[in-house]
Amino acid sequence: MDEIQRERNEMEKELRGKGERPDQSLGITRRTFLHKSILAGAGSVAAYGWFPLINTLDLTLGAQATFRFAWISDNHLYPKDVNTRFVDKAVRAVKDVQAMNPPADFLIHGGDLAQLGDPVELDLGSGILKELKIKRYHIPGEHDWYLDMGQKWTNLFGQPNWTFDHKGVRFVGLDTVSRGPDYWTAKKMSPKERMGHMATLDGSVAGYWAGVGRDQLEWLNRTLSSWGKDAPIVVFSHNPLYEYYPPWNFWVRDWREVQEVLKPYSNVTNIHGHTHQVLYNEIGKMRSIGMLATSWPWPYAPEGVPALTKCMVRVDPGDFFDGVGWSRLTMNASAKIENQYMMWRQDVLADSEVDSGCSDNVNQVVHPRVADREWPYYGAYK
Amino acid sequence: MKIAGRRWYVAVGAFLVLELVLMSSQALAHKGKHTPEQLKAFQDVFMEQVRVGDLLFHGDEDTQKKLNIKLSRTGMACAMCHPFATDTHPHTFPKFQGQVGKFAVLRDMINWCIENPVEGERIDPDSDAMKALEAYIYWSNRDAKLDPGRH
Numbered sequence: 007m008d009e010i011q012r013e014r015n016e017m018e019k020e021l022r023g024k025g026e027r028p029d030q031s032l033g034i035t036r037r038t039f040l041h042k043s044i045l046a047g048a049g050s051v052a053a054y055g056w057f058p059l060i061n062t063l064d065l066t067l068g069a070q071a072t073f074r075f076a077w078i079s080d081n082h083l084y085p086k087d088v089n090t091r092f093v094d095k096a097v098r099a100v101k102d103v104q105a106m107n108p109p110a111d112f113l114i115h116g117g118d119l120a121q122l123g124d125p126v127e128l129d130l131g132s133g134i135l136k137e138l139k140i141k142r143y144h145i146p147g148e149h150d151w152y153l154d155m156g157q158k159w160t161n162l163f164g165q166p167n168w169t170f171d172h173k174g175v176r177f178v179g180l181d182t183v184s185r186g187p188d189y190w191t192a193k194k195m196s197p198k199e200r201m202g203h204m205a206t207l208d209g210s211v212a213g214y215w216a217g218v219g220r221d222q223l224e225w226l227n228r229t230l231s232s233w234g235k236d237a238p239i240v241v242f243s244h245n246p247l248y249e250y251y252p253p254w255n256f257w258v259r260d261w262r263e264v265q266e267v268l269k270p271y272s273n274v275t276n277i278h279g280h281t282h283q284v285l286y287n288e289i290g291k292m293r294s295i296g297m298l299a300t301s302w303p304w305p306y307a308p309e310g311v312p313a314l315t316k317c318m319v320r321v322d323p324g325d326f327f328d329g330v331g332w333s334r335l336t337m338n339a340s341a342k343i344e345n346q347y348m349m350w351r352q353d354v355l356a357d358s359e360v361d362s363g364c365s366d367n368v369n370q371v372v373h374p375r376v377a378d379r380e381w382p383y384y385g386a387y388k
Numbered sequence: 389m390k391i392a393g394r395r396w397y398v399a400v401g402a403f404l405v406l407e408l409v410l411m412s413s414q415a416l417a418h419k420g421k422h423t424p425e426q427l428k429a430f431q432d433v434f435m436e437q438v439r440v441g442d443l444l445f446h447g448d449e450d451t452q453k454k455l456n457i458k459l460s461r462t463g464m465a466c467a468m469c470h471p472f473a474t475d476t477h478p479h480t481f482p483k484f485q486g487q488v489g490k491f492a493v494l495r496d497m498i499n500w501c502i503e504n505p506v507e508g509e510r511i512d513p514d515s516d517a518m519k520a521l522e523a524y525i526y527w528s529n530r531d532a533k534l535d536p537g538r539h
Binding site for chain 2: 084088089091121206207208253254302303304305307308322323324326360366367368369370371372373374375376377378
């Protein structure tokens with residue numbers, strides 16, 4: 007058993023009491039998007055192990071919806087004169103959310119609106135989002151922050167962490183990006199250089215920047231302490247609140263401490279971005295659902311993909327609208343969050359190994375890069 | 389049996405001359421042993437190409453200018469979809485590659501990616517830039533098991 011699975015099992019024992027589980031109710035409704043083969047017969051379905059992985063699919067039978075909201079994130083906008091592809095996709099997502107009927111109660115934007123933190127990119131994104139007539143909440147991504155250390159972003163969108171209550175649910179927005187360790191001062195980097203290294207997912211320089219931080223952990227603890235232990239809580243974060251793949255910051259550094267803070271609560275759902283792929287995990291009693299990007303899909307990491315994740319389809323690199331989209335989330339009357347991936351191409355989840363984004367990389371072994379480890383760094387980000 | 393004195397010296401002399409000729413011949417089968425310095429030199433040449441390929445893979449403008457290529461007109465880089473060169477599957481080539489529409493090797497797919505998702509200008513398959521990109525992709529995937537033909 008590999009190291010990460012050992013750690014997860016330890017956390018499981020620590021956080022989950024006997025017989026406790028995040029979600030007792032599982033099922034499929036007509037509204038869920040399903041590949042036709044699952045309806046055709048249980049044979050192929052069981053062979054590829056849909057059950058018990060159906061959690062990724064979401065949706066509970068018979069439970070009435072009380073309200074809905076939408077998630078858009080990871081747009082990675084470039085200025086229009088450089089690249090319009092990501093603009094088109096962000097515009098489409100906003101149009102889709104606006105067209106929701108009945109309308110969503112609010113939109114949560116999960117970060118990485120800009121690609122290189124450029125005020126031009128952030129303004130462009132803000133303009134696109136203004137087309138939405140519903141209430142909006144925002145959390146930052148690393149691509150939004152590290153050019154000017156969040157100045158433009160906070161001007162546009164306010165506090166990076168916040169909380170509000172809505173129809174019996176406590177919503178929390180966490181800032182998992184702004185507390186990265188300082189890698190730029192000693193090297194006298196320019197803001198563009200700092201942002202360039204941060205913008206490189208597989209870079210060696212920005213390090214393990216994702217984290218909640220002690221101050222924010224204390225704030226989270228205080229925020230939740232006045233809330234019922236069994237009342238629903240939804241925590242939005244850019245990065246997942248567990249360890250998936252640290253080299254790409256598919257985690258937060260202090261995920262163990264986060265889980266300690268969340269331990270007393272039995273109905274916590276974490277919704278996150280950054281990973282640009284379908285993901286589902288359960289740690290203790292917390293469920294964590296990964297959202298799609300509108301910009302492009304990431305491959306599944308070489309290791310650490312949660313066992314409960316039903317992988318999304320292999321993406322066609324020639325089709326810019328494949329493997330991307332947004333999410334429609336519902337809080338049902340049983341106080342459970344339901345997620346419906348709104349991917350713009352027909353298939354969301356793979357129903358056979360040869361179509362799966364996970365088995366696409368069988369036999370794969372990869373290594374970290376070399377060219378950005380030596381000082382002075384090369385000129386890409388000047 | 390003792391060979392006649394003079395003939396013996398002639399034979400030895402001829403043998404020595406032959407040896408000298410053979411040792412100086414370029415086509416000689418026997419070669420010098422590898423020295424540690426030579427091995428290090430081979431490795432350095434390789435790692436330098438891996439470094440150049442890494443820079444190109446991550447969209448470094450200076451390196452592209454030096455090699456007179458343009459990998460993207462839209463500010464994108466290979467590494468954006470392929471962190472650590474994941475999902476490049478160099479160990480599965482040659483194979484039929486759907487996007488390219490024919491039986492392809494890795495460099496065919498590299499050029500397809502440059503022209504399509506990354507929206508750059510196709511590079512010469514025999515160029516130093518292509519070799520450097522391949523060096524980086526193979527190097528990053530170096531412990532993967534060979535699996536040619538896998539879709």
